[in-house]
Amino acid sequence: MELESKIESILFFKGEPISRKKLAEILKVGQIEINESLEKLKKSLQNRGIVLQEKENDITLGTNPEISSLIEHLQKEELNKELSKASLETLSIVAYKNGVSRSEIDYIRGVNSSFILRALSIRGLVEKNIDPKDSRRYIYKPTFEFLSFMGVKSPEELPDYSEIAGAIGEEAEKLKEETDALDL
Amino acid sequence: MELESKIESILFFKGEPISRKKLAEILKVGQIEINESLEKLKKSLQNRGIVLQEKENDITLGTNPEISSLIEHLQKEELNKELSKASLETLSIVAYKNGVSRSEIDYIRGVNSSFILRALSIRGLVEKNIDPKDSRRYIYKPTFEFLSFMGVKSPEELPDYSEIAGAIGEEAEKLKEETDALDL
Amino acid sequence: MQRDVAENAYKVKTAGFEGPFGLLLNLIEERKLFINEISLSQVTEDFLNYLKNLGNLKPSEISSFVFVAATLILIKSKSLLPNLNLTDEEEGDIRNLEDRLKLYELYVQLGQNIKNNFGKNIIWAPLERKNEVLVFLPDDQITKESMMTFAHEALNRIPKKVFLPEVEVKKVVSIEEMIDRLVERIKNTLRFNFKDFAGKADTKEERIVVIVGFLAMLELARQGMVNVLQDNNFDDITIEKQEIILENS
Numbered sequence: 001m002e003l004e005s006k007i008e009s010i011l012f013f014k015g016e017p018i019s020r021k022k023l024a025e026i027l028k029v030g031q032i033e034i035n036e037s038l039e040k041l042k043k044s045l046q047n048r049g050i051v052l053q054e055k056e057n058d059i060t061l062g063t064n065p066e067i068s069s070l071i072e073h074l075q076k077e078e079l080n081k082e083l084s085k086a087s088l089e090t091l092s093i094v095a096y097k098n099g100v101s102r103s104e105i106d107y108i109r110g111v112n113s114s115f116i117l118r119a120l121s122i123r124g125l126v127e128k129n130i131d132p133k134d135s136r137r138y139i140y141k142p143t144f145e146f147l148s149f150m151g152v153k154s155p156e157e158l159p160d161y162s163e164i165a166g167a168i169g170e171e172a173e174k175l176k177e178e179t180d181a182l183d184l
Numbered sequence: 185m186e187l188e189s190k191i192e193s194i195l196f197f198k199g200e201p202i203s204r205k206k207l208a209e210i211l212k213v214g215q216i217e218i219n220e221s222l223e224k225l226k227k228s229l230q231n232r233g234i235v236l237q238e239k240e241n242d243i244t245l246g247t248n249p250e251i252s253s254l255i256e257h258l259q260k261e262e263l264n265k266e267l268s269k270a271s272l273e274t275l276s277i278v279a280y281k282n283g284v285s286r287s288e289i290d291y292i293r294g295v296n297s298s299f300i301l302r303a304l305s306i307r308g309l310v311e312k313n314i315d316p317k318d319s320r321r322y323i324y325k326p327t328f329e330f331l332s333f334m335g336v337k338s339p340e341e342l343p344d345y346s347e348i349a350g351a352i353g354e355e356a357e358k359l360k361e362e363t364d365a366l367d368l
Numbered sequence: 369m370q371r372d373v374a375e376n377a378y379k380v381k382t383a384g385f386e387g388p389f390g391l392l393l394n395l396i397e398e399r400k401l402f403i404n405e406i407s408l409s410q411v412t413e414d415f416l417n418y419l420k421n422l423g424n425l426k427p428s429e430i431s432s433f434v435f436v437a438a439t440l441i442l443i444k445s446k447s448l449l450p451n452l453n454l455t456d457e458e459e460g461d462i463r464n465l466e467d468r469l470k471l472y473e474l475y476v477q478l479g480q481n482i483k484n485n486f487g488k489n490i491i492w493a494p495l496e497r498k499n500e501v502l503v504f505l506p507d508d509q510i511t512k513e514s515m516m517t518f519a520h521e522a523l524n525r526i527p528k529k530v531f532l533p534e535v536e537v538k539k540v541v542s543i544e545e546m547i548d549r550l551v552e553r554i555k556n557t558l559r560f561n562f563k564d565f566a567g568k569a570d571t572k573e574e575r576i577v578v579i580v581g582f583l584a585m586l587e588l589a590r591q592g593m594v595n596v597l598q599d600n601n602f603d604d605i606t607i608e609k610q611e612i613i614l615e616n617s
Binding site: 001002004005006007008009010011012013014015026027044047048049050061063064066067070071074075103106107110111112114115118135136137138178179 | 185186188189190191192195196197199200210211228231232233234245247248250251254255257258259260262299303305306307308311312
Binding site for chain 3: 013014015016079082083088089091092093095096108109110118121122123125128145146149152160164167168175
């Protein structure tokens with residue numbers, strides 16, 4: 001694989017600006033090779049849907065500005081879309097179990113919730129933080145705005161709070177144990 | 185701007201799977217144009233850092249699998265690469281049949297598979313959809329996540345897929361007769 | 369020896385989840401055989417021995433093992449008794465087991481492809497993009513009450529028990545129970561008829577019981593504990609305790 005393609009992979013994966021220095025570090029090559037490959041990449045991205053954006057020493061990939069109005073329209077549409085039943089259900093679990101892990105949500109729902117959580121977070125309904133107990137995991141919390149929208153100051157004020165919050169924790173734990181025991 | 189580049193922009197912006205139908209809607213073109221442009225896009229992405237993954241009607245972008253280990257170092261979330269014997273069996277049925285009902289899976293494995301399917305669905309490796317041919321039942325399919333873990337761009341790229349497609353076709357009819365009775 | 373015990377314990381523990389085909393395929397592969405009637409008849413005894421240790425399984429799981437056992441017994445009987453005439457349905461059951469096992473074997477082999485490649489060269493989806501602008505875009509469907517309803521619904525949908533069978537399966541007699549019953553009958557009676565012992569065979573479940581009984585009987589005959597007599601094809605079979613026959617002759 002060419003160096004320029006490797007750079008493209010990294011930029012695409014990260015999705016945020018990254019310095020030339022950092023790229024050189026990750027790819028274990030010199031600054032000159034990075035600069036040369038970035039020039040090549042810029043050329044091969046000409047007339048394509050993705051463009052290379054540079055700001056001082058930081059590089060990132062973005063969409064071609066020629067199509068920006070369509071992308072903006074798409075973004076608006078997505079943000080204002082009606083929430084699906086699956087999204088509302090996921091949201092309710094986050095609302096009741098303040099600081100729930102993704103795997104707990106998944107065990108309760110029986111399906112993987114990563115795309116849904118991503119969309120809820122973009123809409124400012126949930127917030128994602130690194131789990132203080134395990135830095136390789138994330139936990140989710142309802143945002144202050146979401147709680148206010150429902151007219152409560154904290155999750156404890158939600159109807160049937162203690163029953164539901166307790167059940168979510170217990171059931172997720174039980175399902176996890178059963179799955180582990182079966183060595184799946 | 186070419187249609188294939190516009191598609192590339194949209195896919196890049198979304199960062200998650202999108203259907204061919206939705207692409208046609210957004211770009212206000214017909215299905216045939218979309219399909220043709222996707223073929224062109226696939227070609228122009230050859231030997232690049234980004235690959236086009238497709239699964240029937242859904243499309244998404246991902247990193248070139250050749251650079252996998254380098255990208256793995258850049259991400260922090262824990263990865264589970266372990267698969268039990270029961271998971272492997274169930275996954276191979278779902279992946280190679282690419283659309284199979286639970287009763288067919290149970291029939292092939294000779295054992296109730298509901299719990300293992302739930303576990304695989306929580307891990308995001310299989311998904312349950314309404315059977316387009318018969319809305320009274322569900323079928324299980326591999327997810328993009330599964331194809332990604334296998335490093336393939338489509339189910340057809342799975343090792344031995346085309347070789348066994350014939351063999352599976354032969355038994356499919358027989359199997360269908362046996363399990364149809366169980367489904368309804 | 370120690371290793372064998374550990375291995376058997378493992379097999380018993382996992383067999384319930386892997387099912388009868390997993391066990392059967394293992395036994396055939398251990399002997400480096402191909403799947404056919406001959407190899408199936410050779411592994412019947414081993415299969416039945418494992419079955420004896422599966423007492424902890426739920427009835428619904430046992431039934432799938434007993435069903436396979438019944439067909440194996442049929443195959444074994446066929447090889448032990450060349451004159452045995454099987455019905456079309458029984459021949460069909462044998463072919464069906466062979467076909468299903470081959471199909472299962474195909475997917476187990478394909479599973480190796482998955483095992484070999486899974487997680488080796490991953491195609492990565494892009495990371496979640498950071499929110500540049502902070503937005504809050506709720507939806508009118510969100511209320512305290514609707515959140516409560518959605519949470520309750522999600523909790524109610526959780527499967528109550530891992531192995532809860534979809535269809536209630538009638539409890540089916542295990543091979544071990546059947547052998548015990550057969551031994552018990554022989555102790556109490558000098559001669560008795562197989563039909564009286566095994567009962568009628570109208571329903572599928574009853575047929576399984578009859579077949580299981582038949583196999584158990586053949587097993588005892590093989591071990592020399594009983595003598596089995598059948599005057600003509602389709603006549604009832606008479607079972608006698610071996611010592612009685614010896615004493616009489």
